Every structure is written in C-alpha cells, then in structure tokens.
Amino acid sequence: MQLRINLHSTAFEPLQVLACWQEEQAHRLNADSAAEALFIGRVRGVAADGGELEALELEHYPGMTEQQLERLALDCCSRHTVNSCLVQHRIGRVLPGEAIVLVAIGADRRGPAQRCCQELLEALKHNAPFWKREWRTDGSSAWLSGNTPL
Template identity: 40%
Template sequence: MPVSVRSAPFEPYAEVAAHQHAVFGGRGQFGATAVFVGTMRDFNEGDAVQGMTLEHYPGMTERHLDDICATASGRWPLLETLVIHRVGEIFPGEAIVLVVVWSAHRQAAFDACREIMEALKSRAPFWKKERLATGTRWVTGNTAGYPASKP
C-alpha cells in the first residue's frame, strides 16, 4: 500500500505497470484496476496558469496518505493501492497525483479509488500556489467533490 511524495516528474502509467508487475507478477487474482491521474491544467478560474508550486507538510502528508489508504482497505476488499503525489515546481501537462486501486471486482476498485482521491483532497496537507502572467496566487480551496457510494 505504498504512498510516495515526489519532487521530480513521474510518468503515471509507467508507475502503474511497474507496481503491478512488482506486486502481482504474472498472477491474476486482481480482476479490476481503477486508475485516477490528476494533471496540471493551463487554466484556472478564467486565468492562464504558467505553472505552480506545491508545498506540503513532510511527515504529516505521508502519515495521512497512509491512513487514507488503510481506511479504504478496511471498507472495501482491496488487494493493493498506490498513491503518488508531486510537490515542488510543476508545469501544465505534468501529473500531480496518481491513485491506483487493485481489487477482485470493479465496484471496490472504482469506489475506493474515488474515496481515496476525495479524502486526499480534503485532508492531506498540500497547498498550491499558481504562477500567472501577473504574479502568483495561493489556491484557497478545492472544488467540491462528491460522496462515494457505500460498499
């Protein structure tokens, strides 16, 4: 159930393939893999965004990501999870966050992936500062999520 906070860009689909191979090898007990990739856009609130800086609270971030994944694993029958989150200087088109859930069936994979992402956005201590042509600004709130269905 690894979580990783990284300052270097990562290729999300290569991470999915590598982790799946490392954990499961050729064995096929997982029937469902749900993947969420959050990518940096080049616009927000009507403004062109050139890049952003993602700050986090080292230690607390990893602890809460671990807890979020453990909670999801208690609610749904999951085989494995993987969370990778970028920090530092990020540019449009780069992956910000990757959430992957492997399970036997699709409902657990879909629901747990969404729940992990929603919990991450509401609890994990990350803060975004956008770079615009006119200067920088802190992002002051997340867009509203939506409740996951019950297992």
C-alpha cells in the first residue's frame, strides 16, 4: 500500500499534487487502481457567524499531528484493503478558496475507494489534532469548537 502524507505551510494546488501522485503510481508495478476516490476541501468565504471571512488559521501539534494522520490512514486503508492513499493538509493561514485538505484513495473497486476516502476524511477531521481560528474582515477572530456538519 502506497501512503503519502504532507503538511503544507503555504498554498498548494491539489490537482497538480494529484497529477504528480498519479504519475508516480502509474510507474509502480502491480499498483494500478481501477477506482479512485478524491476529496478536496476548500476554505469557504463565510465565517460561522455569517460574516465575511478574511482567512482561516490552522494550528497543529507538531509531531503528534503527523503521527496521528499516519495512524488513521493506515488503519482505514487496512480495513478497506486499498492500494494507495494520499493525504495533503494545510497549516498556517489559509485564504478563502484555497485548498485545506486533499484525500485521494486508489483501490480495485469504487466501494472500498469511496468508503475509505469518506471514513478517512471524517477520522482526520475529528481525531487529528488541528484547530481552526476564523479571522473576520473586521479584524476580530474566534477559535472554532468543532467541525461543520457532514
């Protein structure tokens, strides 16, 4: 199983990262996946209170966040028996419209690929130590105390 996890402190372009990842996978023997499931999450331009959002700040726990992402990914990929897993996550200041997370799963069939992608996304949202702070256009800010609904 091919696994890659990266934290980005500056903006990344998910489709470019994905293209490189797929190119690498294409050159691996016996690693071709007939099914791929992708999720790209972007920062919305509206704060939780309905006001305009200037930016989202993402804090993490260096060391534990990386370990926990790997643990969650290995567990999920093992349960669904998938071929490949790519997780890319932003940290730092993220602007509306920028990608915050990319999860890409390759498997032999659509069922495992889609289920693994969704489960891993939910797992990292709730069990990988990240914290979001909303910066509003009036200069105020607030830490979020949970995730948006599914």
